[in-house]
Amino acid sequence: MAELLRTPLVPAAMIRSASTGTLEVKEPLNFWCGARVKPMAVKNVEAVYEPATGRVLCEMVPCGADEVDQAIKSAHSAF
Numbered sequence: 001m002a003e004l005l006r007t008p009l010v011p012a013a014m015i016r017s018a019s020t021g022t023l024e025v026k027e028p029l030n031f032w033c034g035a036r037v038k039p040m041a042v043k044n045v046e047a048v049y050e051p052a053t054g055r056v057l058c059e060m061v062p063c064g065a066d067e068v069d070q071a072i073k074s075a076h077s078a079f
Contacts, residue, residue, distance in 0.1 A: 032074035040067055
């Protein structure tokens with residue numbers, strides 16, 4: 001568990017480049033049970049824009065009810 005707390009969710013190089021407008025999100029941001037989780041179904045995809053330039057950073061795939069339940073159960077077990 002301590003190892004997970006020391007491992008950053010986003011690499012430092014990505015954070016440093018975020019202010020320059022070069023950040024691109026290529027991995028799913030859902031994180032539970034100690035790992036990144038890809039969406040079960042890809043529907044209702046929305047573009048996420050960088051406010052300063054209007055450039056598309058990534059596409060957001062919303063979670064479904066089953067995924068939200070899994071995330072909640074994972075959070076309860078972690079607590």
